[in-house]
Amino acid sequence: MEDELLLMLPGPVPLPERVRAVMARQAINHRGAEFGNAYADIARVLKVLFGTKNDPLVISGSGTAGMEAAVANFGKGRKMAHLINGKFGERMYSIGQRYASETIPLESEWGTPLDLEGLKSALEGGCEVVTLVHNETSAGILNPAGEVGKICRKHDALLIMDGITSIGGDRVLADEWGVDVAFVGSQKCLAAPAGLAAVTVSDRAWDRAVKNPPYYLDLPAYRKNAAKNPMETPFTPAVPLFLALREACLIIEEEGLDNRIARHHRMAGAVRKAVTAWGLEMFPRVDGLHQYSNTVTAACLPAGTNDKDFRGTVKGLGIQIAGGQDHLKDKIFRIGHMGSVSAPEILATLAATEFAVRKAGHQVKESGVITAAEALG
Ligand SMILES: *Cc1c(COP(=O)(O)O)cnc(C)c1O
Secondary structure (H helix, E strand, O other), X not given: OOXXXXXXXXXXXXXXXXXXXXXXXXXXXXXXXXXXXXXXXXXXXXXXXXXXXXXXXXXXXXXXXXXXXXXXXXXXXXXXXXXXXXXXXXXXXXXHHHHOOEEEEEEOOOOOOOOHHHHHHHHHOOOOEEEEEOEEOOOOEEOOHHHHHHHHXXXXXEEEEEOOOOEOOEOOOHHHHOOOEEEXXXXXXXXXXXXXXXEEEOHHHHHOOOOOOOXXXXXXXXXXXXXXXXXXXXXXXXXXXXHHHHHHHHHHHHHOHHHHHHHHHHHHHHXXXXXXXXXXXXXXXXXXXXXXXXXXXXXXXXXXXXXXXHHHHHHHOOEEOEEOOHHHOOXXXXXXXXXXXXXXXXXXXXXXXXXXXXXXOOOOOOXXXXXXXXXXX
């Protein structure tokens, strides 16, 4: 539609028609079988995406509600360490500062490898809880969750992982990696509307839950209500969003997780090839452990251009991509390729972006659009 922008952001993402349709219906009681069945469908699908045997607890609130629930229920009054290489790592640290008895920020430049040596020292120093962002959306880098999990287990520390832009789009094996608390937000890889977060908790973490959790984000209360038949939440949930998330989960189940992850990898590969073809630099500094994100690509803006003009050109063609956040504004641009995205959206986005790259006066080495089309064809 003319007035509808194609959102190629790292959330929110375009909603499949089926997901939109289920939100238009009459209200239902949230303490009844129909709601309980929707919650059960969500839980069945999400636990596979998280790679866990633990039951997902759904909170009415954005992804940040999941972050805060994790820190408040398992880090309150404890010594926490925060692995930071982007905006969301910083956010975990800010939340830690509200709840922990002591916080250790383990900071790397945005988009560069995590400070794993610093983590080992922090754990040797008695740190009990660690936070990690698996896919750092602000910088387009995929952090080595399995490696971090190993280090945490060795020191018997709890690991809290933000999987907001990896769960449902890339491989996540929470149990195998030793992740104790993981969470996702609805409007990213799951292709559901914004406003819900889901959290899973290991047995080890439940045994160490704090005695004085916050009231609205009291995870033991969510657990107790989810164990009822029909399943419930402690307070009135955002019912239309639950129904939409259920539909999004059914779509994911129909596609199959392996197919879905392979599709995300294919789309990401095509976008990276285009960036290289244009002769632009990828923003993250990857090594054997840290990788380029498969759900969002961050690339450096061509020299001499600014965010407003660059993204304005793309938007003029009906497509919204993301800029850099905070100090990365005017330095990078980000293309989200998560959710139900496939070749038509990717090719249109790359065509519009290539136009902006050329318009900025940058001499492209070769056409990124054609290179991507070859990769996807
Ligand atoms: C989007 C995002 C968040 C924050 O989610 P909100 O839904 O905006 O609260 C947290 N972490 C990561 C990695 C994200 O991409």
